[in-house]
Amino acid sequence: MEVVKRWRSDWNYPTALLCIYGFFSTVKPLEPFLFPYLTGPDKNLTTEQVNNQVFPVWTYSYLSVLVPVFLLTDWLRYKPVVVFQSVMLLVTTALLRWTGSVPAMQAMQFFYGVVTASEVAYFSYIYSVVDLKRYRKATSYSRSVQLLGYTIGSVLGQLLVSFGLMSYNNILIFTLVLTCLAILTSCFLPMPRRSMFFHRKRSGEVPSADGGGKGPVEAARTSSGSPGEARDGKVQRAETEEDEDKEESKGAESCSQVLLQLWRDFRQCYSSRELLCWSLWWAMATCGYNQTVNYVQVLWEHVQPSQNFSIYNGGVEATSNLLSAATAYGIGFTDVRWEQWGELALGGFSGLGAAALFLMTFASNIWVCYSSYVIFKCLYMLLITIAMYQIATDLTMERYALVFGANNFGALALQTIITSVVVDSGGLGLSIIPQFIIYSSYFSAISVVFSLRGLFNCRRRQKNKTEQTSADRRGSLASEEHKF
Known part of the structure; x- marks a missing residue:
């Protein structure tokens, strides 16, 4: 029993539970085949209904709930939102399985937008239950296991569909079982005692056994004699109610203070031109990436309408996930001064991504389309990893969470505009080919802007270096003349 208690108090316990939850919540075998499922005999929706009426709801839902979920996640201390996310995932899968009308599929997309917005709780939870020195390992484990879940889900879906082992509906039942395991795991997560913004550790608190904290008044009451020796029951209840009122007023005050501090941190963070530049690319590129990933199955179906080829979607997603992970992992071993060459890298690789999108748009061969998608996804993961590293270098964990949320909100705002218009x-309700022409042109514009800025900064640095060299040379000549 002592061994179990010691293990539960160690950082490995919440990390392991969170990783198990992350795995079961991301194994989605049907996700690579969502479009064929919706337009197939099971649902009988048309391509126009799925493309122009169902899929856009996810973007609107994600944007509308992102900020409230971000604040509630910290206020509720992560675990309740993690449990809520798993329940919403169960609702999403159930709607997808047992309903089939356009309004029902729109409701399914709405709930999935809530699931996506709640991911902030998954990524933030670990920082509230482990020590600072464990952040890197815990982050690596929790993020890697999610990628593993996505990959295994894609491979599993590919095998089940290719060999006809399960129908689409039975795959959804299997996914519901996995989601129930995720809900069960989330319930065993320990409740954090603190959070990054609303529940910071105060100097007067005494930790309690249930994971909460006691104020100095409550701690003194506990350490004194029995309640009968201290005061009678009525007085004690009155003081308890008074303490609760004080705690409520303190909570309201801390809420306003937190919001004010968030605004100050926001202004200070984005006053840095370098951080603003990286964040601008983050928001713009993530917007284009999300649009591409959301609608790429529609493009694949257009390039090769035969159902025989849609069964390879799972293999393509698994391959792109693995290669993207390898690309992002390899960045950690590169010795490049990204603060000097980063903007040129953003412009150059964004240009390659635009070329891959153009090739994918106009390709008549499905394998060329698949390959272009894998290249595009790897390039994005390469650049977003660099951007995250550059932004996080000089920020505290609290400010990084703020910048992360603000950049994603900016991406979603842009995505909402593009979705509503295009x-x-x-x-406009454009068909899939004009849509992808716009996405390709969008990345081309990003490439031009950041390439020009990178070249301008390189020229300015070279000019400053030349002027500094000339000044040093004049200074050395003046010193030599002074000697003579």
Whole structure:
């Protein structure tokens, strides 16, 4: 029993539980085949309904709930939102399995947007239950296991569909079982005693056994004699209610103070031109990446309408995930001064991504389309890893979480504009090929902007270096003349 208690108090316990939850919540065998499933005999939706009416709801939902979920996640101390995320994932899968109308599929996309927005709880939870020196390992484990879940889900879906082992509906039942395991695991996560913004550790608190904290008044009451010796029951209840009122007022005050501090941190962070540049690319590129990933199955179906080829979607997603992970991992071993060459890298690799998108858009061969998608995804993961590293270098964990949320909100705002104008049936309602021409042109514009800025900064640094060299030379000549 003592061994179990010691293990539960160690950092490995919450990390292991979170990784198990992350794995079961990301194994989604049907996800690479979502478009064929919706347009197939099971749901009988048309391509226009899925593309222009169903898929856009996810973007609107994600944007609308992102900020409230971000604040509630910290206020509730992560675990309740993790449990809530798993329940919403169960609702999403159930709607996908047992409903089939356009409004029901739109509701499914709404709940999936809530699931996606709640991922902030998954990525933030670990920082509230482990020591600072464990951050790197815990982050690596929790992120890697998610990628493993996505990859295994894609491979599993590929095998089940290719060999006809399960129908699409039975795959969804299997996914519901995995989601139930994720819910069960999330319930065993220990409740954090602190959070990054609302529940910071205060100097007067005494930790309690249930993971909470006691104020100095409550701690003194506990250490004194029995309640009968201290005061009668009525007085004690009155003081307890008074303490609760004080705690509520303190909570309201801390909430306003936190929001004010967040605004100050936001202004200070984005006052840095370098951070603003990296964040601008992050928001713009993530917007284009999300649009591409959301609608690429529609493009694949357009390039090769035969159902025989849609069964390879899972293999393509698994390959792209593995190669993207290898690309991002390899960045850690490169010795490049990204603060000097980063903007040129952003421009150059974004240009390659735009070329891959153009090739994918106009390719008549499905394998060329698949290969271009894998290249595009690897390039994005390469650059977003560099951007995350550069932004996080000089920020505290609290400010990094703020910048991370603000950049994703900016990406979603741009994505909402593009979706409402280009994709939604209430806007232009374009078909898939014109959509991807716009996405390709969008990345081309990103490439031009950041390449020009990178060249300008390189020229400015070279000019400053030349002027500094000339000044040093004049200074040395003046010193020599002074000697004579």
